[in-house]
Amino acid sequence: QKEVEQNSGPLSVPEGAIASLNCTYSDRVSQSFFWYRQYSGKSPELIMSIYSNGDKEDGRFTAQLNKASQYVSLLIRDSQPSDSATYLCAVNRMNRDDKIIFGKGTRLHILP
Amino acid sequence: NAGVTQTPKFQVLKTGQSMTLQCAQDMNHNSMYWYRQDPGMGLRLIYYSASEGTTDKGEVPNGYNVSRLNKREFSLRLESAAPSQTSVYFCASSPRTGGAGRNTEAFFGQGTRLTVV
Numbered sequence: 204q205k206e207v208e209q210n211s212g213p214l215s216v217p218e219g220a221i222a223s224l225n226c227t228y229s230d231r232v233s234q235s236f237f238w239y240r241q242y243s244g245k246s247p248e249l250i251m252s253i254y255s256n257g258d259k260e261d262g263r264f265t266a267q268l269n270k271a272s273q274y275v276s277l278l279i280r281d282s283q284p285s286d287s288a289t290y291l292c293a294v295n296r297m298n299r300d301d302k303i304i305f306g307k308g309t310r311l312h313i314l315p
Numbered sequence: 316n317a318g319v320t321q322t323p324k325f326q327v328l329k330t331g332q333s334m335t336l337q338c339a340q341d342m343n344h345n346s347m348y349w350y351r352q353d354p355g356m357g358l359r360l361i362y363y364s365a366s367e368g369t370t371d372k373g374e375v376p377n378g379y380n381v382s383r384l385n386k387r388e389f390s391l392r393l394e395s396a397a398p399s400q401t402s403v404y405f406c407a408s409s410p411r412t413g414g415a416g417r418n419t420e421a422f423f424g425q426g427t428r429l430t431v432v
Contacts (some may be wrong), residue, residue: 204372208426211355234419235417235419235420237421239364241419244423245411246405246423246424247358247405247423248423249420249421250421252417253415253422278380288365291357291358293358293421295409295419295420297411299363300359300361300365300371301346301361301371301411302363302371303348303363303407303409303419303421304360304374305357305358305359305360306357307356307357308357
């Protein structure tokens with residue numbers, strides 16, 4: 204089992220709808236969880252960090268963490284064509300080592 | 316405010332040649348990382364350094380060496396390049412401060428596109 208798993212997509216969502224991206228992780232000692240956005244040919248850009256169970260909202264983005272289920276999600280409300288990108292989930296296992304491990308990413312396509 | 320700077324941006328090597336990818340950050344971060352990104356494979360960790368003077372292997376360390384020269388700089392060396400090392404290489408840094416895992420997110424450089432022929 205890969206340490207961080209994501210559905211590779213592509214996930215197609217109509218403009219204005221909610222995009223839901225999911226991620227599971229295998230190592231229970233993981234403490235920090237991140238969502239990055241990566242446009243084609245560009246470097247990953249941090250959009251959300253979450254450390255505690257529950258929801259964290261930032262503008263149109265909401266990250267959700269459930270440590271018991273080892274599950275992290277990202278919701279994008281009012282999806283825009285500019286949200287079309289690959290979204291990478293990452294975890295940091297600070298209690299075990301200092302590795303930041305990434306999933307393979309989910310390609311999101313917002314349909315105009 | 317440069318952030319994380321990688322050099323070079325593009326490089327073509329012949330099989331067997333050696334080269335060093337340079338990375339420097341000006342954010343006073345403690346941790347630094349080298350990743351490679353291949354189509355369909357996501358970001359895979361090559362090596363990381365939790366602090367100056369320490370380095371550890373990541374998921375795919377074979378064929379690479381690293382040096383954490385000081386707090387700012389973390390270089391990646393390919394001693395004998397192989398076509399399988401054709402990839403986009405990203406350097407990242409992280410503050411790695413704070414309790415309960417906070418301030419541990421990574422910030423990335425612009426990447427180095429390496430082709431080995």
